[in-house]
Amino acid sequence: MAAGDAQAAATLVRRYQARVYGLARTIVGSPALAEDVAQEAFLKAWRYAGAYDPRRGRVTTWLLTITRNTAIDAVRYQRELPTDPSLLLGVLDGRADGAPDPSDVDSRDDLRRALGKLPSEQSLPLVLMVLYGLTARDIAEREGIPVGTVKTRVRRGFSLLRQGLGVSDD
Amino acid sequence: MTDRADCQDVRDLLPELAAGVASGEQRAVALAHLTGCPDCRRELQEAATLVDELMLALAPEHEPPAGFESRVLAALPVPRPRHRRRPTRWLAIRAAAAVLAAALVAVLAVGLTWRHGADDRQLAARYRQTLAVADGRYLTAAGLAEASGQKAGHVFAYQGSPSWLFVELTAAPASGVYAIRLVTTDNRTVSAGVCRVTAGSGAYGRTIDLAVSAIRRVELVQPGSPTLVATLR
Numbered sequence: 071m072a073a074g075d076a077q078a079a080a081t082l083v084r085r086y087q088a089r090v091y092g093l094a095r096t097i098v099g100s101p102a103l104a105e106d107v108a109q110e111a112f113l114k115a116w117r118y119a120g121a122y123d124p125r126r127g128r129v130t131t132w133l134l135t136i137t138r139n140t141a142i143d144a145v146r147y148q149r150e151l152p153t154d155p156s157l158l159l160g161v162l163d164g165r166a167d168g169a170p171d172p173s174d175v176d177s178r179d180d181l182r183r184a185l186g187k188l189p190s191e192q193s194l195p196l197v198l199m200v201l202y203g204l205t206a207r208d209i210a211e212r213e214g215i216p217v218g219t220v221k222t223r224v225r226r227g228f229s230l231l232r233q234g235l236g237v238s239d240d
Numbered sequence: 241m242t243d244r245a246d247c248q249d250v251r252d253l254l255p256e257l258a259a260g261v262a263s264g265e266q267r268a269v270a271l272a273h274l275t276g277c278p279d280c281r282r283e284l285q286e287a288a289t290l291v292d293e294l295m296l297a298l299a300p301e302h303e304p305p306a307g308f309e310s311r312v313l314a315a316l317p318v319p320r321p322r323h324r325r326r327p328t329r330w331l332a333i334r335a336a337a338a339v340l341a342a343a344l345v346a347v348l349a350v351g352l353t354w355r356h357g358a359d360d361r362q363l364a365a366r367y368r369q370t371l372a373v374a375d376g377r378y379l380t381a382a383g384l385a386e387a388s389g390q391k392a393g394h395v396f397a398y399q400g401s402p403s404w405l406f407v408e409l410t411a412a413p414a415s416g417v418y419a420i421r422l423v424t425t426d427n428r429t430v431s432a433g434v435c436r437v438t439a440g441s442g443a444y445g446r447t448i449d450l451a452v453s454a455i456r457r458v459e460l461v462q463p464g465s466p467t468l469v470a471t472l473r
Contacts, residue, residue: 076313083312092302093295105304112312118464131292135260138295181297199259200294206256224255228287231294 083112089130090137097141097201099153107144111137142203155197159190184234192227195220245273250280258287317387317467380452382470384460386413392460395470399452405432407444407458407470412437414465421459422450425473435460 095104198204210217250273256262274281377399384393393409415437422430435444460468
């Protein structure tokens, strides 16, 4: 048991550390805090590995969800977001950052392009919700717009992204 | 929103549900609707897939600083591959245990009676009786605790014909099913069934083929909660 566990842990960390650390850094900004967040995410993943349901998704997305939630907790009480979502959106020109799974590169690029094409009033709340874990109400307060408007924009954004992916590039 | 959400209410919530930011109340209302609405379930599944893809698309991979991997591995609760070597003093301990057996049984019985109520008086009486009627050699006990030292219960091991193991949990950190593993003095791991725990309490008992002297420690394992260990040695 011990030898197998140690091997599995090393494989898990080695394989996903760049993804986990990359996401943590995207959300919390500070490299030092990102390292703490990434370490905590791996500890949680290891602790809750038994709760991972292979039918519900890939290990990557499961691990990234844990990372995102850990990162959000780490910066929850900061008044300002530690990184600027607008800057993140500004670089969505289809360049592939890093080297994700080869089979996924095309669809990720398509998704980045599709997001880059959305008006910022749709893409910004969407990124705030998906990446920074803000609720529609949080976003409404932050942006000074009604909650209903935020919900409409996010839903519209979701719908356009799905359509955009469905019909590939237009 | 009322307790009886319709499709429109739930679709309004889909992005927040998919992104995992909906409140508990919102999730409950949506769940009540989703169980009976395949269309909304499909919509939610598609939205959740999109959220997953967005997270992957938006977060660039970034190699962590040097030494990250070894720091994480050092922090993970994985036993070190290095083999722990201890001088085997078991024979001496066993001799002492045999001499002390009667006193130990008496102390345990009194302790159990004092600590717990009628149920455990009965339990202690059973142990005394078992030792008496089935040629029991000794009864030993060890505290069951998390790695942090937080106590969770006790393990009682009875050497007789047959030998028994009894686990009593009074403050387990989680409910559910704990797998029971016996780690032997020669470092083998033997599965010994499961113990169900409700609200921190549970009990388990069975005969064991191993000699009690061959059990180094008893581990109770449940994914997602701290492993509980009793060291018998």
